[in-house]
Amino acid sequence: MEKFAIIFLFFLVVWPGRAIAGTPDAVTAPPERIAVIGAGIGGAAAAHFLRQYFGHNTQIDVYESGSVGGRLAKTTISGQDHEIGGATIHPLSLHMKEFVQLLGLKELQHPNNLLAVYDGEQFVFEESEWFIVNFVKLIWRYGFDFLRVKMWLENYQHKFMRIYQHQALGYSFTTMEKLLQALGGDKLSKMTKHSIDEALQEIGVSQRFIDEMVGPVIRLTSGEGVNVNAFVGMTSLSETESDLWTVEEGNQMVCSGLLYSAKVSLIKGKVTSIEAKKRPRQDGEVVTSYEVNYLAGPDTGYGMYDIVVVATPLHRGDPEIHFHAFSQPIDVVRGQYQQKVVTLVEGHLNTSFFNYHGAEPFRPTTVATTIHSGNFILGASVSVPIVRGEAPARVWRVLSPEPLGEEGLRHLFRSHTAMHQAQWFAHPRYSPDDRVPPFVLHDHLYHLNAIEWAASTVEMMAIAAKNGALLAHHRWYRQLDKIDQDPLQKLKVEL
The missing domain is CATH 3.90.660.20 (Protoporphyrinogen oxidase, mitochondrial; domain 2)
Known part of the structure; x- marks a missing residue:
């Protein structure tokens, strides 16, 4: 039995198939309509994964006021x-x-x-x-400072790479802190709480190497200095490695391709507000729907949705999307x-x-x-x-x-x-004092770009997209055992 469990785990990790999202319960009907706000890599990837998990009978609308691809x-x-x-x-x-x-x-x-x-x-x-x-x-x-940094980098990269195993098993997380805790314990989860400068000094790296090699790389990638959090520093230093690549004909080709393959409806409009609406179901249960209001040129429009995934930055320095009629304030960060x-x-x-x-x-x-x-x-x-x-x-x-x-x-x-x-x-703008906001804003309202307050790369947004789609699936079908858990730790306990 133990041998079978290990082989099964290995199969899930290396097999390039779809993640296991679990079997929906027979009582809950699938959502009729899902909105994704933003058609950058986060929104396009989210639409792709949402289509996988909720099937072809759910309508998915993607809102984009600019060009598909966003910052790509x-x-x-x-x-x-x-x-x-x-x-x-x-x-x-x-x-x-x-x-x-x-x-x-x-x-x-x-x-x-x-x-x-x-x-x-x-x-x-x-x-x-x-x-x-x-x-x-x-x-x-x-x-030997460069070897110390290389070993430090490979150690934390190895820990973070476990995210692919977790997602292959269908597990998701409500906050970045819980995600990092599951992947690498306290050491990894606390990387957003102290600077890259402090992290490297702790392992004996000289200030000269930090100022002359680490700092310039971070300036190239994030436009800031060594005061950024250690997780940002890790992702920045990773971009100095060999074998970097881009998509032939442009990285934005991934975004347009995913939207096309997911068969979404692309709505060219700027979302201005999201409003919570209470409505009773036939069984008497009161559920929340979300009214998404938008501008398309001089015209206004709206749509009603069971699930909304926000794949665009939300912060109080630039409140482009307003939230109305929610019982609790929507949790967004104060930074810029x-x-x-x-x-x-x-x-x-x-x-x-x-x-x-x-x-x-x-x-x-x-x-x-x-x-x-x-x-x-x-x-x-x-x-x-x-x-x-x-x-x-x-x-x-x-x-x-x-x-x-x-x-x-x-x-x-x-x-x-x-x-x-x-x-x-x-x-x-990164600082170890930043608070990384949650992925869950309301019952079925999610924010992918919360991950950017830990670090921002193309792949980080793809990871957030799969995490958000899994969260939406599990919370819709009440599969709470797939949320904020470490599947590899659970397997060890069972073995």
């Missing part, structure tokens, strides 16, 4: 398509890999970057194409989202701006800056076209907290032939 977006510069939003996907992003395979899309591997770190006066570190040269450089300047400006420039980088006057050609493909650099950019990297086989023009992707303007372009580039700029409220 592409643009054309000099005749080539480039990512202007979320650009890279980690090799261990199993949900995104599953979506790409399901939709018949293709992965486009990113070439390995050569990193240079600028401190305001010089490049304190410049990566070589030769592994042994980099190893010697790192040892010479930082001792971080603005990030992405500028794609086809041109020749002005290396003298970084005090680089070497006789050899400038080989780095990513320039990161320290917090002490006093620079108006967070970093820059060579952007790769998202169509395979095209000979790329040299297009730089510059990240900055504010628009560069003509003066900034003149400083950074000796000359340029094309430029495109986009501004995003990319993710929350």
